[in-house]
Amino acid sequence: MKRLTQFLVAAAALTLCAQVADMRTPExxxxxxxxxxxxxxxxxxxxxxxxxxxxxxxxxxxxxxxxxxxxxxxxxxxxxxxxxxxxxxxxxxxxxxxxxxxxxxxxxxxxxxxxxxxxxxxxxxxxxxxxxxxxxxxxxxxxxxxxxxxxxxxxxxxxxxxxxxxxxxxxxxxxxxxxxxxxxxxxxxxxxxxxxxxxxxxxxxxxxxxxxxxxxxxxxxxxxxxxxxxFARNFMRFGGVLAMLALGFVLYRLWRRERLNSRANRLMVTAK
Incomplete structure (x- = not known):
């Protein structure tokens, strides 16, 4: 049994070597x-x-x-x-x-x-x-x-x-x-x-x-x-910057609209 195992291992090794040789780059x-x-x-x-x-x-x-x-x-x-x-x-x-x-x-x-x-x-x-x-x-x-x-x-x-x-x-x-x-x-x-x-x-x-x-x-x-x-990290950073800019723009528009409405209300009160 031991000799048979050694023979099989040797045969497998020879087969592997032959496959590696076949895989070598052509000249x-x-x-x-x-x-x-x-x-x-x-x-x-x-x-x-x-x-x-x-x-x-x-x-x-x-x-x-x-x-x-x-x-x-x-x-x-x-x-x-x-x-x-x-x-x-x-x-x-x-x-x-x-x-x-x-x-x-x-x-x-x-x-x-x-x-x-x-x-x-x-x-x-x-x-x-x-x-x-x-x-x-x-x-x-x-x-x-x-x-x-x-x-x-x-x-x-x-x-x-x-x-x-x-x-x-x-x-x-x-x-x-x-x-x-x-x-x-x-x-x-x-x-x-x-x-x-x-x-x-x-x-x-x-x-x-x-x-x-x-x-x-x-x-x-x-x-x-x-x-x-x-580059995921930089994408997230850049996306975060864009999100902050977008949020800032929205807040600015809301603030500006509120300011214009307040001014219009004051003008209406003055006109009365």
């Missing part, structure tokens, strides 16, 4: 992940080829004191990159702000073989989809291997599959502060407009206006859900 996906580098700054001296065919430093796109949406894609990507760009564009259309006014957008190809002609064509497609006049969305390509350096700085892992010529990578966009600090990661291919709005407000240091500061006070980023969620 072609190893290193394909995002490691958050929140609070770290990217090198703004890195240069990339812009749509005009000339190298430009990242600093040019961070020189106007605006937060920056950064995404790393490749322009010949058959599906995932387009889904990310589509989701980002849809969220941007629903913002009360416009790229080039309140924020900048920098899209860079991770494929060093892609040229500025592809970037220019991709830009035309997405500016048409964005459907707003803007000079604030920039499509760049690699220059001197700098895209790999930038990807490491923001923790964006990707890998080329030599068999297909396609890149394996995660789906996310990065929101950076005006001085190049990584402020927030937004994941997936669909982005909530509120999440993007709050991420930009956060990256800008709350400089957009009172309504944005109130939103940021009432919502906070939840790492578990990777989204902004209501």
């Amino acid at each position: 072609e996906l190893q290193g394909v992940a995002i490691t958050e580098h929140l609070g770290e700054r990217v090198d703004l001296n890195l240069s990339f080829i812009a749509e005009d065919g000339y190298p430009h430093k990242l600093a040019e796109y961070f020189s106007k004191g605006r937060p920056v949406i950064l995404n790393l894609v490749y322009y010949t990507c058959p599906m995932l990159c387009n889904l990310v760009l589509n989701g980002q564009t849809d969220a941007m259309r629903q913002l009360p702000w416009t790229a080039g006014n309140e924020f900048e957008v920098v899209t860079i190809s991770i494929d060093p073989t892609e040229n500025y002609g592809l970037a220019k064509n991709k830009k035309a497609v997405y500016l048409s989809s964005y459907d707003r006049e803007t000079s604030g969305w920039h499509f760049l390509t690699d220059h001197e291997g700098n895209v790999a350096k930038l990807a490491r700085q923001v923790g964006f892992g990707y890998k080329l599959d030599p068999k297909t010529g396609q890149y394996a990578h995660a789906a996310a966009i990065f929101v950076l502060s005006p001085d190049g600090m990584v402020s927030r990661y937004l994941y997936g291919v669909r982005f909530k407009p509120l999440d993007l709005r709050l991420a930009l407000t956060e990256a800008a240091g709350g400089k957009f206006g009172l309504s944005e500061r109130i939103l940021l006070y009432c919502f906070h980023y939840d790492p578990a859900s990777k989204s902004y969620v209501p």
